[in-house]
């Protein structure tokens with residue numbers, strides 16, 4: 001293994017977005033202790049990744065709730081305990097409301113070179129309906145401030161399939177992205193997760209979701225739009241201009257090792273998966289006692305195969321047939337069988353020995369992937 005990544009989960013938010021099922025807390029009182037615990041976990045796990053670090057990612061929660069001094073402390077521990085390549089991609093998720101010129105300058109000075117700004121929609125009524133804490137205007141301003149400060153790698157997030165969203169409004173959202181001149185877009189279909197406020201609203205009938213047909217139309221338009229505007233769809237939900245893929249997320253899809261630090265963070269060493277406890281106070285208490293509060297799972301050959309299918313088929317590059325043959329000889333005949341069926345139905349295409357989803361196939365991706373999975 002020649003490269004590795006580090007993910008830091010910052011488990012705090014100022015508000016609960018109604019659709020969110022990530023781990024976070026609205027109680028910011030433990031923030032200082034959290035920073036100390038993260039630093040300690042980084043020290044304790046400094047040998048987890050043997051290879052030099054090529055990607056660092058601050059996700060959450062809301063990393064932009066951390067103060068500059070707190071970030072400085074975390075960065076100094078990372079640089080002391082890990083080899084971070086000078087060309088590393090250092091990504092940082094921000095809420096538009098937290099972005100000021102001063103904060104952005106400080107982020108840049110710390111070595112952060114990629115900002116991920118959670119916008120979700122450019123309509124204030126959508127933002128209110130989702131309980132986001134920023135407005136459309138502050139989202140536009142955040143991008144402009146980041147650009148003024150010199151960030152040349154900015155990604156924004158949008159959600160389609162929102163309650164009451166029409167194709168027309170979705171088109172307007174994408175037109176705004178184009179105007180902002182950013183390098184990357186992540187566009188997700190709204191998922192109504194159990195245990196979210198949104199799920200309750202939908203069940204009670206107080207929120208109406210668009211029809212499946214309309215969501216499909218929005219997704220179709222997204223692909224048309226990306227082709228017209230030079231955003232390459234390199235993964236089902238991710239679009240980049242000029243090859244500016246998310247290197248950190250791409251490494252998840254290609255099975256590279258990464259260390260995840262903080263409550264609920266996941267790690268992978270090539271053989272095993274680890275996941276930290278999703279509870280801030282318990283996480284902090286355990287680290288104080290010198291114990292990493294994580295569970296572990298050894299991946300079976302079948303798990304690894306299914307993961308290769310799941311992550312590979314989500315990408316434009318697809319799944320390498322030779323890799324399947326070499327690494328998973330027992331599953332190769334089943335793989336070939338499904339491949340043949342889906343090539344004939346033009347839901348898959350084969351290029352340079354790799355299979356990937358066609359546009360028609362992307363619309364049915366979940367069903368195709370689960371057909372490929374080996375279950376026993």
Ligand code: SF4
Nearest residue numbers: 013016017020060061
């Ligand atoms: S800011 Fe992000 S992590 Fe926090 S509640 Fe909203 S969607 Fe969830």
